Amino acid sequence: MRSTKQRNVILDIINNSCSHLDAYGVYEEARKQISNISLGTVYRNLNALEKSHLIDVVYDGTDKIRYDKKDFHQHFICVKCHKIIDIYDLNFKNISTYKNNVVMNCKIILEGICEKCQKEE
Amino acid sequence: MRSTKQRNVILDIINNSCSHLDAYGVYEEARKQISNISLGTVYRNLNALEKSHLIDVVYDGTDKIRYDKKDFHQHFICVKCHKIIDIYDLNFKNISTYKNNVVMNCKIILEGICEKCQKEE
DNA sequence: CTTCTAACTAGTAATGATTACTATTTAATT
DNA sequence: AATTAAATAGTAATCATTACTAGTTAGAAG
Numbered sequence: 001m002r003s004t005k006q007r008n009v010i011l012d013i014i015n016n017s018c019s020h021l022d023a024y025g026v027y028e029e030a031r032k033q034i035s036n037i038s039l040g041t042v043y044r045n046l047n048a049l050e051k052s053h054l055i056d057v058v059y060d061g062t063d064k065i066r067y068d069k070k071d072f073h074q075h076f077i078c079v080k081c082h083k084i085i086d087i088y089d090l091n092f093k094n095i096s097t098y099k100n101n102v103v104m105n106c107k108i109i110l111e112g113i114c115e116k117c118q119k120e121e
Numbered sequence: 122m123r124s125t126k127q128r129n130v131i132l133d134i135i136n137n138s139c140s141h142l143d144a145y146g147v148y149e150e151a152r153k154q155i156s157n158i159s160l161g162t163v164y165r166n167l168n169a170l171e172k173s174h175l176i177d178v179v180y181d182g183t184d185k186i187r188y189d190k191k192d193f194h195q196h197f198i199c200v201k202c203h204k205i206i207d208i209y210d211l212n213f214k215n216i217s218t219y220k221n222n223v224v225m226n227c228k229i230i231l232e233g234i235c236e237k238c239q240k241e242e
Numbered sequence: 243c244t245t246c247t248a249a250c251t252a253g254t255a256a257t258g259a260t261t262a263c264t265a266t267t268t269a270a271t272t
Numbered sequence: 273a274a275t276t277a278a279a280t281a282g283t284a285a286t287c288a289t290t291a292c293t294a295g296t297t298a299g300a301a302g
Contacts (some may be wrong), residue, residue, distance in 0.1 A: 003270095038281045040260090040283090043259090043260060043261070076231045080234055081238050105233065106232075107195075110195065111224070114197070114222045115220075116204075117202050123250070123297085124299095159253060161290080168290095184260070184261095184287085186288090246301085247299100249297085253294100255292075256292085258290095260285105260288100261286070262286080267280070270278100
């Protein structure tokens with residue numbers, strides 16, 4: 001993967017933001033630095049950066065994919081307004097609430113390479 | 122929410138499947154029982170059932186939303202082939218592998234109603 | 243049982259997030 | 273400086289999902 005101005009700007013935007021931007025949000029931020037950057041370039045780089053494990057994705061329950069820095073933490077997601085709250089102090093002892101937010105469900109997803117795909121590498 | 126033939130068939134398909142079907146997969150199964158069921162009806166009911174917490178959604182890393190029965194378990198998702206493996210015996214003591222599948226990341230998402238949305242109810 | 247009506251459906255059109263394509267540019271190696 | 277594979281801008285295409293409309297139906301009330 002080559003180092004380009006566009007890719008560096010996009011990675012910096014993700015790493016310096018706490019707002020879980022979607023692709024268009026990243027595009028709007030990036031245009032402040034590279035006025036004619038293409039939306040396709042933003043999509044292509046977000047996919048490439050995610051594939052290289054340099055950024056993470058978050059699904060907030062809408063149809064948009066949101067992007068997040070690689071920084072170990074968990075999320076609370078409101079099923080009504082789709083707000084995402086970063087959790088840096090998860091405590092499984094009382095998981096029915098997290099700071100006045102009512103918890104209804106807990107999803108745990110392990111991501112990795114399955115047995116079959118390891119053999120094909 | 123009224124009980125309709127279409128809605129019952131769709132809920133049954135989700136509850137009797139282990140394959141994390143997407144909307145079109147549910148549509149194909151449903152047509153075996155209601156030959157002229159509409160794809161729009163499938164989408165509308167999947168959304169309604171999820172909103173009523175009768176079914177769950179799973180994101181496998183593709184652009185398709187997959188549906189799952191409400192049955193407390195966790196998921197392993199392969200980042201290469203997007204296979205979803207159900208986990209009923211999660212053990213945090215050694216999380217670097219799950220049954221020969223290499224774990225690279227663990228996402229924990231709490232879902233619920235945020236403080237602001239509670240006040241607006 | 244009949245009437246009533248809001249909720250639901252089938253079928254189709256529209257939307258919009260994402261991806262694909264193409265000519266041009268550029269990082270970085272030789 | 274020359275070379276070239278990878279990347280980009282701009283635009284067109286894709287396709288999962290949602291919206292719309294006229295007709296149908298579940299289920300409550302008389």
